[in-house]
Amino acid sequence: MDDSTVPLGNRLRGTITPPCSKSYAQRALAAALLASGRTTLRGIELCRDTRSAIATIERLGAKVEIIDENTIAIEGGLSPRSSSLNVGESGLSARLFTPIAALADMPITIEGEGTLLHRPMSMMVEPLKELGVEVRDGGGRLPIEVCGPMRGGKVTVDGSMSSQFVTGLLIALPVAERDTTIEVEGAVSIPYIDMTIETLERFGVEVMYNEGDYTQFYVEGGQEFKAIDYTIESDWSAAASIMVAAAIAGEVTINNISTLSRQADTAVCRALERAGASLIIEENSITVAHRPLEAFEFDATQCPDLFPALVALAAAAEGVSTITGIKRLRGKESDRGEALRAEYEKLGIDIELDYDEDVMRVVGGTPHSANVDSHDDHRIAMSLAITALRIQDEVVIRGRESVAKSYPSFFEDIESLKSNEGE
Secondary structure: OOHHHOOHHHOEEEEEOOOEOHHHHHHHHHHHHHEEOEEEEEOOOOOHHHHHHHHHHHHOOOEEEEEEOOEEEEEOOOOOOOOEEEOOOOHHHHHHHHHHHOOOOOEEEEEOOHHHHHOOOHHHHHHHHHOOOEEEEOOOOOOEEEEOOOOOEEEEEEOOOOOHHHHHHHHHHHHOOOOEEEEEEOOOOHHHHHHHHHHHHHOOOOOEOOOOOOOEEEEOOOOOEEOOEEEOOEOHHHHHHHHHHHHHHEEEEEEOOOOOOOOHHHHHHHHHHHHOOEEEEOOOEEEEEOOOOEOOEEEOOOOHHHHHHHHHHHHOOEOEEEEEOHHHHOOOOOOHHHHHHHHHHHOOOOEEEEOOOOEEEEEOOOOOOOEEEOOOOHHHHHHHHHHHOOOOOOOEEEOHHHHHHOOOOHHHHHHHHEOOOOO
């Protein structure tokens, strides 16, 4: 893609700090709930998913004080104040807080909203029963009622669809009465399990496993979470969208991110390099600049949240790009593979989905103006907005407000980066 194909008023230049990692934030909120004492979380972004997690831990007994717009304090202590939890549209919160709720010796119903009501939760039912929890589920969907206490033991978990329930068990079981061995079959999104283990270590909790082998975990029961002061790093998922936008339409420095992070979406750097973008990597920042982009191959099986941003990158690259891992897209906020194909077709970009080979093929090209739909999916809204930078005329994105789920200031940040004519 030649830089002249980006309308002058849409070119990006400047510096941005993405919101904090909501994946780390939700893990830290859950751990703070289970800790004795006062935990302080700094650098936190109060996006929709994080607000849902805060409301959930309050219902489970935590006392939360919002100190300022980026700092909260939590007095921990699992002591449910309600028989129901509404986790909003957060799949992580649903699968994270269900095992924690199952530690209590009372019935608690986990409910959700919107697209979450259609996402699969069946992987939780049998393992919780194996651990002594009474479970009533809605046919593999929310709402799910659990009644503990979950005491520990031995359990087998299907990890082939998501690692989020594994995360929930790893955070909940250290305070269970008995030790637990977790056998995980077909683990995916392994970097997210690493994030969970890192968070547990921060709070003084140990999980044993063979490094590099995510098939078996040993969790000693009766451990104590320690209250800590913790600054949460920026979100690589959010950063990835800005990085791709920069690769397509200018030069942007993204602060407060490190390639040493355990977040899965650091992998976006490999995709950008393969596509031919310029990357300058420093200790706590990365500068991404546009260069002529070429088709690339990338396996996103372990980082499926990158798909929408990678589609925007591939659409701007010369040739046909191949992205592996589309089977991971069906259980997200939307059927992301089908949604991306349908919406990019409206923009004049061809996408082929090959479920037999588990790949998506994106034909790079010049997009045109259209009215498109986010499918109420924050990542698709951001992807479409990135591609819209390449279009002179207006692109209307229905449901663009869905970005509030993870990155409320996304559109404001993009506008702040747009360079003025003549700069």
